[in-house]
Amino acid sequence: MSPDRFNECLxxxxxxxxxxxxxxxxxxxxxxxxxxxxxxxxxxxxxWLETLAQAHEALPPPTTYRRQRAIL
Structure with missing residues (x-):
């Protein structure tokens, strides 16, 4: 794994x-x-890093909760 790919995975x-x-x-x-x-x-x-990176690429965080705020 190249240093560039290592950093990209992170x-x-x-x-x-x-x-x-x-x-x-x-x-x-x-x-x-x-x-x-x-x-x-x-x-x-x-x-291991490739597997984790691929999973994160395939399943990005949901956008539904952007700018969500707590109601106090």
Missing amino acids: RHIRWTPINLASALQCDLSWIEALETGNEEVPAGLAA
Whole structure:
């Protein structure tokens, strides 16, 4: 997985590198190395991110709730 695709997947999932590091319970510095291409994205992680990104692309958030406000 290229660094560009890695970052694109994170955008589709709406995760920051910090979110991914938290989900994986790993060092943020490793995620940053994946993000910049200084480390290769492991095949298993790439497949998982691709699956999540594809699901988010296929099922975007509903627009029905935009600008929804709480009634107090």
